[in-house]
Amino acid sequence: MFLKEYISDVYQGVRSLLKGMKKTGYYFVHPSEIITQQYPDNREQLHLPERFRGEVVMTHDENNEHACTGCTACELACPNGTIKIITKFDVSPEGKKKKAIDTFIYHLELCTMCNLCIEACPTDAIKMAQTFEHSVFNRNLLTKKLNLPNSKIREGVE
Amino acid sequence: MFSFQQLAQQTHAWLQQHTGSFTVLVECAIVAVFAITLFAVLGLVLVLLERKVAAHIQIRVGPNRVGPAGLLQTVADTLKLLMKEGLVPNLADKFLFNLAPFIVMMVAMLLLAPVAFARGIQIWDINIGVLYISAISSISVIGILMAGWSSNNKYAMLGAMRSGAQIVSYELSAGFSVLCIVVLSGSLRISDIIAAQENGWWIFKGHIPVLISFVIFIIAVTAETNRAPFDLAEAESELTAGFHTEYSGMRFALFFLAEYINIFIVCAIGATLFFGGWMPLHIAHWEGFNHVMDYIPSSVWFMGKTFALILLIMWFRWTFPRLRVDQLLTLEWKYLLPIGLFNLLLVAIIAIMGWHF
Numbered sequence: 001m002f003l004k005e006y007i008s009d010v011y012q013g014v015r016s017l018l019k020g021m022k023k024t025g026y027y028f029v030h031p032s033e034i035i036t037q038q039y040p041d042n043r044e045q046l047h048l049p050e051r052f053r054g055e056v057v058m059t060h061d062e063n064n065e066h067a068c069t070g071c072t073a074c075e076l077a078c079p080n081g082t083i084k085i086i087t088k089f090d091v092s093p094e095g096k097k098k099k100a101i102d103t104f105i106y107h108l109e110l111c112t113m114c115n116l117c118i119e120a121c122p123t124d125a126i127k128m129a130q131t132f133e134h135s136v137f138n139r140n141l142l143t144k145k146l147n148l149p150n151s152k153i154r155e156g157v158e
Numbered sequence: 159m160f161s162f163q164q165l166a167q168q169t170h171a172w173l174q175q176h177t178g179s180f181t182v183l184v185e186c187a188i189v190a191v192f193a194i195t196l197f198a199v200l201g202l203v204l205v206l207l208e209r210k211v212a213a214h215i216q217i218r219v220g221p222n223r224v225g226p227a228g229l230l231q232t233v234a235d236t237l238k239l240l241m242k243e244g245l246v247p248n249l250a251d252k253f254l255f256n257l258a259p260f261i262v263m264m265v266a267m268l269l270l271a272p273v274a275f276a277r278g279i280q281i282w283d284i285n286i287g288v289l290y291i292s293a294i295s296s297i298s299v300i301g302i303l304m305a306g307w308s309s310n311n312k313y314a315m316l317g318a319m320r321s322g323a324q325i326v327s328y329e330l331s332a333g334f335s336v337l338c339i340v341v342l343s344g345s346l347r348i349s350d351i352i353a354a355q356e357n358g359w360w361i362f363k364g365h366i367p368v369l370i371s372f373v374i375f376i377i378a379v380t381a382e383t384n385r386a387p388f389d390l391a392e393a394e395s396e397l398t399a400g401f402h403t404e405y406s407g408m409r410f411a412l413f414f415l416a417e418y419i420n421i422f423i424v425c426a427i428g429a430t431l432f433f434g435g436w437m438p439l440h441i442a443h444w445e446g447f448n449h450v451m452d453y454i455p456s457s458v459w460f461m462g463k464t465f466a467l468i469l470l471i472m473w474f475r476w477t478f479p480r481l482r483v484d485q486l487l488t489l490e491w492k493y494l495l496p497i498g499l500f501n502l503l504l505v506a507i508i509a510i511m512g513w514h515f
Contacts, residue, residue, distance in 0.1 A: 010493060017478065024215045024477040036219045 053113040054132040056083075056106055058125055058146040065154040066147060068125035070101040077120035082110045100153055104146040109139055123157050162457060163278030189281055193270055197419055202232045204418040208472055215476040236411070244407035247310055254308035259405065259412035261301035266419040268294045272348050273426050276436050276457035280349065287348035288340055291427055292333055295382065298420070299325040302384075302391065302401050305413070309404040317400025320483060321391030325382055327490040332378035334498035335371035338505040339431040342368070342514060348430060355434035357442040363514045367504040372432045374498050379424040380471055381486070383417065387478035390486060421468060429463035436460040 027033050037046065060066050070087045088102040118126055126146070136142060169188075173181045206221070206229065213220025221228035246252055272287035274280040284290055299322055306318020340346055342364055343354035354360075360368050381388035392400035402413045429435060436456035440448045481489065508514050 010497075020477045021473060024473065027217050028211065028214045028473070031214060033217050034214070034219055035217050038219070038222075 048130050052130050052132075053115060053128040054130045055108055055113075055128070055134065056111065056117060056126050056146070057129040058104060058148075059127055060148055060151055061154065063154075064148060064151045066125055066151050067123040067154050067157045068101050068104060068147065069123055069153060069157060070099055071122065073120040073122060074117035074126060077116045079114065079116065080110050080112065082107045083117060101147055106144045106146050107142065108134060108144060109142040162276045166279060193267060193281075196270075197267070197415065200422050201415040201418055202236065204422065204468070205235070205414075206232045207468070208418075208475075211469065211472045212476050215473070239407060239411040242407035244409050245404075247404050249310045250404065251308035251310070254304050255404075256409070258301050258305035258308060259409045259416070261304060262298055262416040263412050263419075265294060265298040265301060266416045266423065268297075269420075269423045273423065274348050274352060274430060274435050275460055276455070279457070283347065283349050286346045288336055288346045288351070288431075292329070292336060295420075295424075296325065296329050298416075301416075305405070306401040309401075311404050313397040313399070314401050314403045317391045317397045317403070321384060321401060323483070324384070324388060324390060324486060327487060328378045328381035328388075328494075331374050331490060331494040331498050332382060334495070334502050335375035335378065336431060338364070338368060338371040338502055341502070341505050341509050344509075348435070351431060352435040352437050355437050355440075357440055359432065359434040359437070359439070361432045364505065365508065365514065367501050367508060368432065370497065370501045371505065372428070374494055374501070375428055375432070376467070376470065376474075377489075377494060379428065380474055381490075383420045383424055383471075385417070385421065385471060386475040387480050388486060389475075389480060390483060421471060422464065425467035425471065426460070426464045428467050429460065433463045433467075434459075435463075 039046070058066050058068060070085055072085050072087075075083045075085050084105040084107075085101055086103040086105070087099055089097045090100045091097055113128070115128060118128055134142070170181070170185070173184055177184050209231070210220045210228075212218075221231035224230045224234050246255055269291060271282040272280065272284055272290055274283075302321045302325075303318045306314040306316075306321070309315070339351060339360055342360060343351045345351060345354070355363075357363075361372055384391045390400075392402070397403070402410055405413060436459050438448070438451035438454055438456065438459050440451060
């Protein structure tokens with residue numbers, strides 16, 4: 001049965017080669033499949049994938065309220081000390097003390113966009129933004145304060 | 159209607175009238191100028207074409223900054239190569255090192271002689287045209303071995319040795335598939351082979367055996383021109399650049415140019431043998447259809463067929479993975495050669511019995 005094997009070898013080889021050529025040929029005649037983006041030219045209509053990670057931001061709603069409770073889960077989750085949370089105690093009108101964030105410090109220059117802080121956050125207060133043009137002339141500008149001035153924790157977030 | 163044949167005849171008559179006995183010399187000079195111009199233009203066009211085809215196959219855009227849609231990219235590259243320093247390694251065999259690119263280039267130029275570009279446009283219609291092509295094309299391995307040996311570099315040496323084994327093996331298969339056409343048309347002369355395809359190209363007239371020999375021919379010439387998937391001689395990932403590792407500047411450009419010229423020539427020969435060269439698409443007894451096809455100039459037919467084959471070879475290059483040395487030799491000696499031999503027998507039977515159209 002040597003001859004049979006030989007012929008089936010040739011057939012299988014040719015078939016798999018033609019399969020590959022079909023795929024590349026399809027790409028060749030369909031320029032719409034091109035995934036390269038002409039970045040500086042198409043800056044206005046740039047299309048980034050949904051999961052692209054540019055930097056960590058804190059979401060604020062229209063009342064300048066965020067959802068960060070200051071639990072420091074993100075700070076503990078961060079593998080390279082990118083996040084530093086300074087907490088304070090708010091005193092409610094009833095005289096009860098409540099823990100809240102004073103400053104959410106984010107060192108962009110140390111961040112590797114690993115997404116661990118976002119996964120650790122129990123209240124979805126922070127998320128990854130898609131901005132990526134981060135270059136600045138002074139590295140101090142890369143240390144960011146994520147909570148906006150005078151922002152408060154949203155009612156009901158524990 | 160405009161035709162190159164008329165132009166050539168008029169030029170010949172005019173030259174005979176004005177230069178007398180020096181006509182042949184003047185015509186040689188004209189042919190040389192045309193050949194060199196063709197080489198330069200082909201180099202520019204084919205390199206750009208290759209990069210664009212590669213980009214589209216790999217879902218990229220390719221060169222798109224220099225000139226409109228990147229059309230001047232290769233011109234810029236050529237200028238860069240012209241201005242670069244041609245470095246010679248300290249311990250290289252300087253004479254052979256400098257000679258090698260010119261040998262490779264000369265082989266490419268010699269191969270141009272029997273190629274028929276259009277009706278009546280052929281530099282040298284030699285009566286052993288096909289044999290001449292097979293003989294000359296194997297000389298290029300000497301240039302490659304020379305380059306590899308004289309560079310005094312282990313990568314260059316390995317690449318050259320691989321190339322030697324490869325070209326010597328695949329010459330056989332290419333020879334057998336060419337022989338099929340020689341058997342069918344009964345002549346080694348290129349113009350006779352084209353004339354035999356007046357009522358249909360061999361690929362259609364010769365049934366399946368000619369189709370098989372065409373496939374073998376395309377595989378063998380891809381290997382002979384050292385192109386992927388048979389680019390073991392260069393194998394960027396293993397041997398940096400193989401036999402031309404140590405070359406830079408214009409000498410490197412000559413190797414690069416020779417590769418693309420060789421592709422053009424082998425595709426032109428493939429088009430001549432299997433697709434009728436400049437012969438328009440004729441179908442026997444379809445007079446009206448044949449007449450319409452004759453209106454397309456023969457040079458357009460030739461160039462169209464050649465570039466279609468070039469695109470096919472480029473398609474191979476950007477689809478298939480590189481073979482290992484043992485796989486390369488297995489493919490040749492265990493598959494292509496026996497199939498080619500058996501196929502030649504079939505073609506001989508077809509030719510003797512007159513079964514082809």
